[in-house]
Amino acid sequence: MASKRRFGIGAKKNRNEALPSSQVDDHIAALRAFVQEHKNKRKPARSSGKxxxxxxxxxxxxxxxxxxxxxxxxxxxxxxxxxxxxxxxxxxxxxxxxxxxxxxxxxxxxxxxxxxxxxxxxxxxxxLKCPRLSSFLDTGRIGNYKADLASYEERHGASIWNETLVLDIGASPSWQSKMHGLCPCLIRTRCKQKGYYLPKQRRLLDGVECARFQGVPAELYRRMLSNVMRKTNHTTEEGAEKQIMGALGDSMSxxxxxxxxxxxxxxxxxxxxxxxxxxxxxxxxxxxxxxxxxxxxxxxxx
Incomplete structure (x- = not known):
């Protein structure tokens, strides 16, 4: 591995002092020479072209x-x-x-x-054209959990109870916004808390819907659920669901x-x-x- 000195790195500089353009050019030239020197030294190690x-x-x-x-x-x-x-x-x-x-x-x-x-x-x-939010939700499944949406009602009115929405009820009041036709960003902490709420359906966003938003097949979600329940201490469906939802919120779509x-x-x-x-x-x-x-x-x- 090339030493830091080779690229002129390590000298104490005032953080607010810009490097002279000639020194930047020297760094670029040194890096290009380094790449050229090592370009053919490391051959691809592949297994049957995989x-x-x-x-x-x-x-x-x-x-x-x-x-x-x-x-x-x-x-x-x-x-x-x-x-x-x-x-x-x-x-x-x-x-x-x-x-x-x-x-x-x-x-x-x-x-x-x-x-x-x-x-x-x-x-x-x-x-791509944004698809309908309702197509990702099981809108026909109605629950009986009426969350406290006082801060949402104060900002957006009582009509939110009749709209197809996904609300982040775990967020602080200053961050509680109503997104028309969109799901809030699914993050690990909130997913693991099951902190997304569907006001019209009177229930929380579940694991299958969370997976659907992230492009994960429902059958694959169910296989992960089964594996987690069998092989970890998260033996209940609710406990395993929270773990998987947290992982979904922590993953790329x-x-x-x-x-x-x-x-x-x-x-x-x-x-x-x-x-x-x-x-x-x-x-x-x-x-x-x-x-x-x-x-x-x-x-x-x-």
């Missing part, structure tokens, strides 16, 4: 779910390691890996960033990854030749059930 997935703070393994729903199978990718130390989340990951027939290996990831040239320029996907990963892999020449390049989220008219349909189609015979 894409190797290393998950840092794995959560529920959103990238694995996304790739699996895009058509990747065990011959196309493998899990080579991760940094998730939470035993409950490990159970969720085991359920995900088992569903997609992946084995977990404890080997180090061999990065080959210097050895890959871009096949095409990476471009972010075009935005599968639908986002399914739109970005194919373009990134294509640009890096890593998209399997056997798979058709596709963007199912741009092609479907029913986005709320898309993950369920993709999962069912992929594992219909399991």
């Amino acid at each position: 894409l190797r997935v290393f998950a840092d703070c794995a959560g529920i393994g959103s990238e694995t779910i996304a790739l699996g729903l895009l058509g990747f199978r065990e011959q196309d990718f493998e899990f080579v390691g991760g940094t998730e130390i939470d035993s409950t989340k490990q159970c969720m990951l085991q359920a995900v890996h088992k569903a997609f027939k992946l084995s977990t290996k404890k080997e180090q990831l061999q990065r080959d960033i210097f050895d890959r040239s871009l096949e095409i320029a990476f471009r972010f996907p075009k935005p 599968v639908n986002v990854l399914m739109r970005i990963l194919p373009r990134a892999l294509k640009a890096a020449s890593l998209w399997p030749a056997s798979l058709k390049f596709k963007d199912p989220w741009a092609e479907s008219s029913d986005l709320a059930s898309l993950s369920d349909r993709l999962f069912e189609a992929a594992f219909r015979d399991d």
